[in-house]
Every structure is written in structure tokens, then in C-alpha cells.
Amino acid sequence: xxxxxxxxxxxxxxxxxxxxxxxxxxxxxxxxxxxxxxxxxxxxxxxxxxxxxxxxxxxxxxxxxxxxxxxxxxxxxxxxxxxxxxxxxxxxxxxxxxxxxxxxxxxxxxxxxxxxxxxxxxxxxxxxxxxxxxxxxxxxxxxxxxxxxxxxxxxxxxxxxxxxxxxxxxxxxxxxxxxxxxxxxxxxxxxxxxxxxxxxxxxxxxxxxxxxxxxxxxxxxxxxxxxxxxxxxxxxxxxxxxxxxxxxxxxxxxxxxxxxxxxxxxxxxxxxxxxxxxxxxxxxxxxxxxxxxxxxxxxxxxxxxxxxxxxxxxxxxxxxx
Amino acid sequence: xxxxxxxxxxxxxxxxxxxxxxxxxxxxxxxxxxxxxxxxxxxxxxxxxxxxxxxxxxxxxxxxxxxxxxxxxxxxxxxxxxxxxxxxxxxxxxxxxxxxxxxxxxxxxxxxxxxxxxxxxxxxxxxxxxxxxxxxxxxxxxxxxxxxxxxxxxxxxxxxxxxxxxxxxxxxxxxxxxxxxxxxxxxxxxxxxxxxxxxxxxxxxxxxxxxxxxxxxxxxxxxxxxxxxxxxxxxxxxxxxxxxxxxxxxxxxxxxxxxxxxxxxxxxxxxxxxxxxxxxxxxxxxxxxxxxxxxxxxxxxxxxxxxxxxxxxxxxxxxxx
Amino acid sequence: xxxxxxxxxxxxxxxxxxxxxxxxxxxxxxxxxxxxxxxxxxxxxxxxxxxxxxxxxxxxxxxxxxxxxxxxxxxxxxxxxxxxxxxxxxxxxxxxxxxxxxxxxxxxxxxxxxxxxxxxxxxxxxxxxxxxxxxxxxxxxxxxxxxxxxxxxxxxxxxxxxxxxxxxxxxxxxxxxxxxxxxxxxxxxxxxxxxxxxxxxxxxxxxxxxxxxxxxxxxxxxxxxxxxxxxxxxxxxxxxxxxxxxxxxxxxxxxxxxxxxxxxxxxxxxxxxxxxxxxxxxxxxxxxxxxxxxxxxxxxxxxxxxxxxxxxxxxxxxxxx
Ligand SMILES: [Mn+2]
Ligand SMILES: [Mn+2]
Ligand SMILES: [Mn+2]
Ligand SMILES: [Mn+2]
Ligand SMILES: [Mn+2]
Ligand SMILES: [Mn+2]
Numbered sequence: 001x002x003x004x005x006x007x008x009x010x011x012x013x014x015x016x017x018x019x020x021x022x023x024x025x026x027x028x029x030x031x032x033x034x035x036x037x038x039x040x041x042x043x044x045x046x047x048x049x050x051x052x053x054x055x056x057x058x059x060x061x062x063x064x065x066x067x068x069x070x071x072x073x074x075x076x077x078x079x080x081x082x083x084x085x086x087x088x089x090x091x092x093x094x095x096x097x098x099x100x101x102x103x104x105x106x107x108x109x110x111x112x113x114x115x116x117x118x119x120x121x122x123x124x125x126x127x128x129x130x131x132x133x134x135x136x137x138x139x140x141x142x143x144x145x146x147x148x149x150x151x152x153x154x155x156x157x158x159x160x161x162x163x164x165x166x167x168x169x170x171x172x173x174x175x176x177x178x179x180x181x182x183x184x185x186x187x188x189x190x191x192x193x194x195x196x197x198x199x200x201x202x203x204x205x206x207x208x209x210x211x212x213x214x215x216x217x218x219x220x221x222x223x224x225x226x227x228x229x230x231x232x233x234x235x236x237x238x239x240x241x242x243x244x245x246x247x248x249x250x251x252x253x254x255x256x257x258x259x260x261x262x263x264x265x266x267x268x269x270x271x272x273x274x275x276x277x278x279x280x281x282x283x284x285x286x287x288x289x290x291x292x293x294x295x296x297x298x299x300x301x302x303x304x305x306x307x308x309x310x311x312x313x314x315x316x317x318x319x320x321x
Numbered sequence: 322x323x324x325x326x327x328x329x330x331x332x333x334x335x336x337x338x339x340x341x342x343x344x345x346x347x348x349x350x351x352x353x354x355x356x357x358x359x360x361x362x363x364x365x366x367x368x369x370x371x372x373x374x375x376x377x378x379x380x381x382x383x384x385x386x387x388x389x390x391x392x393x394x395x396x397x398x399x400x401x402x403x404x405x406x407x408x409x410x411x412x413x414x415x416x417x418x419x420x421x422x423x424x425x426x427x428x429x430x431x432x433x434x435x436x437x438x439x440x441x442x443x444x445x446x447x448x449x450x451x452x453x454x455x456x457x458x459x460x461x462x463x464x465x466x467x468x469x470x471x472x473x474x475x476x477x478x479x480x481x482x483x484x485x486x487x488x489x490x491x492x493x494x495x496x497x498x499x500x501x502x503x504x505x506x507x508x509x510x511x512x513x514x515x516x517x518x519x520x521x522x523x524x525x526x527x528x529x530x531x532x533x534x535x536x537x538x539x540x541x542x543x544x545x546x547x548x549x550x551x552x553x554x555x556x557x558x559x560x561x562x563x564x565x566x567x568x569x570x571x572x573x574x575x576x577x578x579x580x581x582x583x584x585x586x587x588x589x590x591x592x593x594x595x596x597x598x599x600x601x602x603x604x605x606x607x608x609x610x611x612x613x614x615x616x617x618x619x620x621x622x623x624x625x626x627x628x629x630x631x632x633x634x635x636x637x638x639x640x641x642x
Numbered sequence: 643x644x645x646x647x648x649x650x651x652x653x654x655x656x657x658x659x660x661x662x663x664x665x666x667x668x669x670x671x672x673x674x675x676x677x678x679x680x681x682x683x684x685x686x687x688x689x690x691x692x693x694x695x696x697x698x699x700x701x702x703x704x705x706x707x708x709x710x711x712x713x714x715x716x717x718x719x720x721x722x723x724x725x726x727x728x729x730x731x732x733x734x735x736x737x738x739x740x741x742x743x744x745x746x747x748x749x750x751x752x753x754x755x756x757x758x759x760x761x762x763x764x765x766x767x768x769x770x771x772x773x774x775x776x777x778x779x780x781x782x783x784x785x786x787x788x789x790x791x792x793x794x795x796x797x798x799x800x801x802x803x804x805x806x807x808x809x810x811x812x813x814x815x816x817x818x819x820x821x822x823x824x825x826x827x828x829x830x831x832x833x834x835x836x837x838x839x840x841x842x843x844x845x846x847x848x849x850x851x852x853x854x855x856x857x858x859x860x861x862x863x864x865x866x867x868x869x870x871x872x873x874x875x876x877x878x879x880x881x882x883x884x885x886x887x888x889x890x891x892x893x894x895x896x897x898x899x900x901x902x903x904x905x906x907x908x909x910x911x912x913x914x915x916x917x918x919x920x921x922x923x924x925x926x927x928x929x930x931x932x933x934x935x936x937x938x939x940x941x942x943x944x945x946x947x948x949x950x951x952x953x954x955x956x957x958x959x960x961x962x963x
Contacts, residue, residue, distance in 0.1 A: 126631075130639075132640040132641070132642065133640060153641065153642075154639060154640075154641055155642070157642075159642075180629070180630060181630075183630065183631025184631070185631070185633070185634040185637055186637070186639065186640075187631060188631030188633050188634075189634070189637045189639055190639070191631070200628075200629050200630035200631075201577055201629050202580075202581065202584055202628070203630075204577075205530060205577050205578065205580075205581040206581070208529070209847060210848045240561075240562075240882075250576055250619070251575075251576045251580055251619075251629070254893075255893045256843055256846075256847050256893045257847065259847075260844065260847040260848070263844060295892075298893075307844070308823040308824075308842050308844050308893070309822060309823075309825065309830070309840070309842035309844055310768075310822070310824075310825025310826070310827070310830030310833070310842075311827070311830060312827070312830050312831060312834055313827040313830075313831070316827055316828070316831045318828065318832070319772075319774040319775060319796075319828075320774070320796055321774065321795075321796070321797070321800070321801075447952075451960070451961075453961040453962070454960070454961060474962060474963075475961075475962055476963070477963035478963075479963070480963075501950070501951060501952070502951075503950075504951065504952025505952070506952070506953070506955040506958055507958070507960065507961075509951070509953060509954050509955075510954060510955070510958045511960070512952070513954055514960070519951070521949075521950050521951035522898055522950050523901075523902065523905060523949070523950050523951055525898075526898050526901075529850070571897055571933075571940065572897045572898045572950070
């Protein structure tokens with residue numbers, strides 16, 4: 001089974017052009033400043049911080065169904081390359097966002113190295129609008145539509161040349177959503193039409209977080225033999241806890257439910273790549289920022305083995321007088 | 322089954338004399354200003370806003386077991402007439418409070434048109450003191466005692482002539498309480514003596530909100546064939562979420578549990594009349610006011626079909642390039 | 643079964659030397675000022691407030707594995723004597739902390755009079771470090787190691803002469819922990835090695851608070867025939883509710899879960915002694931102080947029979963007109 005320490009790669013993706021609010025690009029910095037790397041090393045992991053990706057800036061990037069297509073297309077490609085490389089280096093790959101558009105890259109890159117991956121999307125939003133159904137034009141609300149085979153024909157690829165590099169790499173049945181509570185009509189249609197495994201907050205209230213995450217994994221990873229990609233949007237958690245985020249929605253997961261998901265996924269031993277996105281330290285109060293960054297770091301460390309019940313140090317001996 | 326859009330009537334009951342705090346009469350205004358009518362129309366409902374009722378002012382209204390008997394008796398009569406008319410017009414009737422004394426009127430009026438109704442009372446308080454057991458003298462703590470047949474003899478009707486128009490119209494077994502956590506001795510006695518279906522927060526902790534609301538409906542509406550009156554006091558929800566209310570009590574329902582109750586009741590298709598009471602924008606901080614009004618509006622829209630999992634637009638077609 | 647009123651003794655233990663923060667010694671005062679004694683008398687109990695213990699001050703108290711050994715050893719002895727006396731006086735003995743080091747005394751004293759007691763330790767921390775495993779040197783993180791037979795040989799008694807009076811008096815299998823979420827490596831080792839009944843917040847998320855407290859009692863009090871000592875550290879509850887405490891840890895019990903534990907333990911009729919510790923009114927905001935003290939008093943009154951569903955007054959008669 002899982003040896004205690006893992007080889008972990010941290011990739012910073014300080015990207016904000018998938019939405020309109022400045023500050024989300026500070027995510028990688030504030031999570032590192034909160035001691036993320038040290039806390040992961042304290043767990044016995046061999047952590048390599050591969051630093052922050054540099055993204056191309058486009059002066060002329062006119063909207064075409066979606067905003068900033070060039071910026072997002074180019075950034076996602078870079079992220080994809082970086083994540084693919086890290087996974088091929090046998091690293092548990094943690095990508096720090098940045099807005100959720102970066103997951104076009106993290107999932108695509110991960111899938112090149114692990115085509116059999118399954119995806120846990122933990123988020124208040126489904127982010128599966130197509131460029132034609134999005135109401136806001138923000139690509140952070142559309143990443144999954146670029147990635148799933150079943151929506152290939154619904155994407156205006158001809159108008160989105162900055163995404164030419166991208167091949168859909170995911171079956172819609174390989175996705176499980178947890179935490180949903182704010183969907184656009186097109187997203188509800190897509191979830192229903194393709195019978196996607198999805199647990200909104202209604203189901204978390206109804207069945208409890210254990211049942212929900214267990215059913216999610218049963219649905220997308222029944223034999224427990226597929227690598228897991230978890231894309232954790234900090235706005236899945238309630239804004240009273242994680243208010244420093246671009247699109248907060250009331251009635252979210254509790255801090256404890258976020259930690260439970262992380263601990264449960266860690267215990268599978270199958271976590272292969274992990275995104276922590278949408279932390280925006282420039283939104284909300286100082287308290288919101290502190291709680292949001294703390295929660296992000298706690299969830300990440302729990303995904304990598306930190307247990308609330310306490311971690312047994314291998315080979316620990318009780319000191320005697 | 323339920324056709325998508327419903328005929329809905331909104332009745333404003335800006336009344337405060339059932340208790341002592343000014344501001345609760347602003348409830349109808351602040352809920353409308355928060356976009357309640359538009360949000361209900363967005364759900365496909367045919368919403369008729371019947372405006373605010375005007376209540377008689379009494380210079381001389383001396384306490385007689387209870388405070389402001391003339392004001393409350395006259396207001397409740399007006400509310401009753403308005404609700405009865407709206408229900409007879411086949412409208413799902415939503416009454417915006419105002420303090421909980423208005424429910425003497427809403428339930429009485431509803432019962433004239435739907436004598437077979439059952440009642441869900443969602444509240445930190447049971448509000449079933451009689452004029453002789455009330456400790457505060459505030460009629461918003463006694464509305465149910467005026468309405469239930471089993472307490473007919475416990476009401477000093479002779480001293481309460483402003484309520485002469487009122488005939489008890491409810492069997493105590495047709496009531497289910499959810500969210501209780503602050504009862505006076507007389508109320509505990511009454512609940513126990515008549516074996517009333519009641520789930521305090523202890524039971525919500527014990528069984529979970531799904532089990533509690535399912536059992537409540539099983540108890541008062543076993544065959545699912547009775548119209549439902551839901552009287553939702555915003556102080557049922559925890560004051561950390563809905564602090565802008567006259568008698569906040571710690572340890573209340575979470576925002577999610579409030580939404581779960583609303584979604585569950587909507588799905589029965591039997592909701593016939595609904596009160597949303599005790600929102601007082603002049604209590605607590607600006608943040609309390611904003612969260613309380615937001616929660617009230619979210620609960621109301623969920624009672625009328627808004628789903629956290631997202632609403633499927635009838636006849637929606639996925640736009641293709 | 644339990645007659646309604648009980649003989650209750652309140653002992654104030656305004657002690658802070660088991661940790662480094664001033665203010666925790668104000669716990670007894672602020673809980674009394676919040677009306678604790680009156681609220682317990684309202685429940686029909688015969689409450690004797692035995693006032694605050696006076697603790698010896700040591701100018702020269704050098705660290706020896708742990709901080710303030712003389713001060714803590716002497717204070718714990720005094721607390722032990724006071725609690726033993728009160729239990730022998732057939733009083734349900736409530737000790738108001740002060741930091742959690744006082745529980746060396748409360749449990750030792752209680753055990754002299756009730757050797758067959760079982761212990762519920764409700765806390766974010768296990769407080770079972772030995773003087774050799776403690777990282778902070780604060781004795782409030784080590785009280786249980788002084789008390790359990792299985793760790794007798796792990797304590798450097800020779801270096802801790804201020805504890806000469808103390809005989810371990812508890813089997814480690816007689817302890818159940820609830821609420822854990824911040825353990826040191828030595829504590830995780832001890833819990834695991836001796837297979838101690840312990841429910842971290844992970845298990846509360848997993849099973850729910852009812853299942854957790856029921857299993858705790860089943861484990862340490864299967865036949866329901868042993869007196870219960872409950873040591874309730876206010877930091878078991880989430881810092882968003884009880885922030886006025888020395889070592890807050892995110893993701894704690896909710897207010898409702900704290901109340902549920904108290905109500906459940908009361909219903910056993912076996913509660914014999916109760917500690918409420920770590921309330922520090924000088925930590926956090928004014929709001930933190932108010933909520934923390936309120937929660938402490940609400941938990942204490944629930945431990946002594948106050949019910950959220952309302953208390954039936956024995957012999958109550960419904961007044962009729
Ligand atoms: Mn997202
Ligand atoms: Mn989101
Ligand atoms: Mn009420
Ligand atoms: Mn109320
Ligand atoms: Mn403690
Ligand atoms: Mn503690």
C-alpha cells in the first residue's frame with residue numbers, strides 16, 4: 001500500500017483571465033506564504049516546488065463567445081504541459097490556482113499521462129457551460145465542456161483557434177460533482193441529459209458527506225483502480241468560512257465536510273493530481289482572506305495525508321524516564 | 322403532476338403589534354426590494370403582488386391578558402379575509418410578515434377555503450401559549466392557541482372581543498413543529514398533553530433534517546392528499562445566519578436545513594399557503610440584515626421550486642455551433 | 643429514576659498555570675456573572691456555590707519537563723480535595739476552570755469517592771501527552787498521563803515531587819474522547835497503542851453526534867451502572883462559536899453538537915462530576931467572549947437537565963379562564 005512519503009510536485013498557476021476579478025492570481029503566493037510546502041514536508045513527503053508558470057499576455061484578445069480566449073488557450077496549454085510532465089515524473093501533482101479555467105490544462109495534461117483517470121469536481125458550480133451556453137462569457141465557468149467527449153460537437157472550435165492544441169480527453173461518466181448549488185440552465189440540461197454523477201448540497205443535506213463521497217467514488221472508480229484527479233474549487237465551501245473567492249454562493253460545504261472529502265480521497269491511495277483554485281485574497285475582509293487561505297492549506301494537507309485524528313509517526317517510540 | 326408555472330399571490334402584512342420591536346413591519350418592503358417577485362417570476366410562476374394590507378391603528382388598546390388586542394384582532398381579521406380570497410382565487414398564497422401574530426389570520430383565512438389543510442410550523446418557538454400562559458403578553462407567542470379546537474376553552478374569549486370573528490379551525494394533530502428550542506412551561510405542557518408532532522433541534526441533531534421533515538409530513542399528511550400551510554419564522558434559522566429578528570435563539574437550523582425543508586415541501590406539490598415572518602431589518606448589524614433578508618428570499622424561492630441542483634428549463638435545447 | 647432536583651456543588655478553580663495565557667483564571671467569574679447559578683436553580687436543583695479555591699503562588703517554580711510544576715501540583719491537590727469532599731457530600735460536582743490541568747485534581751478527587759467512574763473527555767485535544775512527549779511543556783496538555791495506570795511508568799515522578807500526593811486512578815479503557823482534531827505524535831501513539839475509545843471530528847462527520855456519544859457511553863459504561871465524569875473543554879466547540887479560548891482549532895463541534903452531548907449525558911442520570919474548562923474571556927473579540935461564555939453556560943445547564951424541547955414543570959396545570 002501507500003508508503004508514507006510521496007513524491008509531490010507543486011505547480012503555481014497564477015492565472016486570472018478565466019474570470020474578471022483581479023487577485024485570484026495571488027493564490028499560489030498566499031498558499032505558499034501560509035506554509036503549504038513545509039506542512040506537506042512535515043507529513044514525510046518529498047516535495048518539489050516547481051515554482052509559478054509564466055503566462056503570455058495578449059494586448060489584442062477580443063471576446064469570441066468567451067472572454068480572453070487567447071490568454072486562456074495559451075495558459076491552459078502551458079499548464080497542461082507542466083502537469084503532464086510532473087505526472088510522467090511520477091509526482092503527485094498539486095496545481096495552485098488561479099481561476100478554474102486552469103483545470104482545462106491540469107486535466108488535459110494529467111490525462112495525457114493517465115488516460116484512465118477519473119475526476120472529482122468539488123465546487124458550488126458545475127463549470128460545464130459551453131461557450132454557447134455561458135451567460136457570463138467567463139471561461140472559468142466552461143472548462144469541462146472543452147474536455148468531455150460527449151460535448152465535442154457543442155464547442156465552436158473554429159472560432160476558438162487558441163484551443164487547437166486541445167483534444168477532449170474525458171468521458172462525462174468519469175466525472176462526479178460534489179457541492180453544487182448554483183447551476184445555469186444549460187448546465188442542468190447537460191448533467192441531466194448525460195446522467196452525470198452529481199451531488200448538490202441538497203444531497204449532502206439528505207445523505208451526509210460520507211455517503212456522498214463514497215457514492216461519488218463508487219460511480220467513477222468502482223474497482224478502485226483508476227487514478228483520481230480532484231479539482232477543488234474553494235467556493236465549494238461556505239462563504240462564511242471561505243469568503244475570499246470570486247463567486248461566493250451561500251449554503252456551502254462546512255470546513256469539516258471539505259476536510260472529510262480530502263481525508264476520504266487520501267485514504268483511497270489513488271490521488272494522482274489535485275487542483276486548489278479560486279482563492280482570491282483581494283475579495284472580502286482580512287478575516288475572510290485568513291480563513292480562506294487557512295482552509296485551502298488545510299484541505300491540501302488533508303488530501304496528502306494529514307489526519308484530524310492525528311498522524312502516527314512511523315517507528316515512534318514512547319520516551320520513558 | 323405540478324405544471325411548471327403556478328398562480329401565486331403575494332400579500333404584504335406589515336404588522337408589528339404582536340410584539341414590541343419596531344422594524345418587523347418593514348419585512349414586506351425589504352423582501353420585495355431583494356427581488357422576491359422577480360425571482361419567483363423567473364421560475365415561471367404567474368405572480369400577482371396584491372400589495373400591503375393597511376391595518377387599523379387604535380389609540381386606546383389596553384392590555385387584556387395580551388398586548389394590543391384590538392390592533393392584533395383587527396389586523397388578523399384583515400389578513401384572514403385577504404388570504405381566504407387569494408386561496409379561493411386558486412393562488413398559492415404567500416404572506417410576508419410582519420410578526421407571527423399575522424398567522425392567526427393567514428391560517429384562519431386559508432382554512433375557510435381549505436378546511437382540510439395541515440400545518441408545518443417552522444420556528445425556534447412553538448407560539449402556542451394561551452393568553453393566560455404567556456409570560457410576555459406578546460400575541461406573536463400565542464397565535465396557535467387561538468386556532469386549535471383543543472384549546473378553545475383555555476382562551477378568555479369574553480375578554481378578547483376583538484377576536485369575536487375568529488372560530489378555531491385546526492385540530493392540534495394537524496400541526497407539526499420543526500426547529501423548536503425555546504419553549505415556555507405552558508407550551509411544553511400543551512405539546513406533551515396533546516402529543517403534538519414536534520421536532521426540536523435535538524431531534525434534528527439526532528435524526529437529520531430529511532428524517533425530521535419526512536416524519537412531519539407523514540404525521541400530518543400521511544396520504545399526501547391535504548393542502549399544506551407552512552408558517553416559516555425566520556428565527557427558526559440560526560442567528561449567526563438570520564440575526565435580524567426580534568427573538569433570536571442560539572443553535573438554530575442551518576441555512577442549508579432551511580433550504581432543505583423548503584425544497585422538500587415544494588416537491589410534495591401540496592403547498593397551498595406560506596407565511597414568511599419575523600424578518601426585522603432594524604435588528605442587528607448591516608450584515609445580519611443582508612443575510613436575513615437573503616435567507617428569507619432564498620427560502621421563499623425554494624418553497625416555490627427553485628432547486629439548488631439547478632432548474633431544468635422546460636423545452637431547453639442545447640445550442641450547437 | 644432521577645428525582646427532578648439534584649444537590650449540586652459549584653467549585654471555582656481560577657487557575658492558569660497549566661498554560662501560558664492570562665485570562666483563563668477569569669472563567670469561574672464570567673460564568674457566574676452570566677447567571678449560571680440562577681439558571682441551575684431555575685431547573686429545580688439545590689445549588690451550593692462553594693466559591694473559588696485559592697491557589698498557592700510560587701516565586702521559584704522552574705520548568706522540569708513541564709512548566710510551573712509546583713503551582714500545578716499544589717493546585718491540583720487542592721482541587722482534588724475539594725471535589726472529593728463535594729462528591730462524598732453526595733453533590734453533583736461542577737468545577738469551573740481555569741485551564742485543563744485542573745482536571746488532574748477533579749478526576750483524582752472524584753475517583754477517591756467513586757473509584758468505578760468512567761470519563762468522557764470532550765476536547766479538540768487529547769491532553770494525554772506525558773511530561774516527556776509534550777512539545778509545549780504546558781501541563782494542560784498532559785493531565786491524563788498523570789491519571790492513567792497504563793502510563794504510570796512513562797511519568798518522571800522523581801522529577802515531579804509536587805505530584806507526590808497523586809496516585810494514578812483510571813484505566814485508559816475507561817476514557818472516551820470526543821471532538822479530537824489536534825493531536826501530537828505521542829498522543830496518537832498512546833491512543834492507538836492502548837486502543838482507547840476516541841472519536842475525532844472525522845468520526846463525528848462520518849457517523850453523526852448521536853452515534854458518537856452513544857458509542858462512547860457503550861464503550862466506557864456498557865451496563866449504565868458507572869458514575870460519569872465529563873471533562874468538557876470549551877475548545878471542543880468550533881472557534882467561530884467559542885473563540886475565547888487559549889488554543890482554538892478550526893473545524894470543531896457545532897453549538898448544537900455540544901448541546902446534544904450535554905442533553906444525552908444528562909439523560910443517563912449517571913453524571914456525577916463535570917468540568918467546564920479553558921474559557922478565556924481575554925482572548926478574541928467582545929463577540930467571541932460573549933458567545934463563548936454563553937455556550938459554556940448553555941452546555942452546563944443542559945448537562946443538568948435543561949432541554950431544548952422545553953422542560954415540563956412537575957405538577958403544571960394549564961390555567962383556564
Ligand atoms: Mn469552479
Ligand atoms: Mn465555483
Ligand atoms: Mn414565531
Ligand atoms: Mn420564533
Ligand atoms: Mn483540554
Ligand atoms: Mn483543548
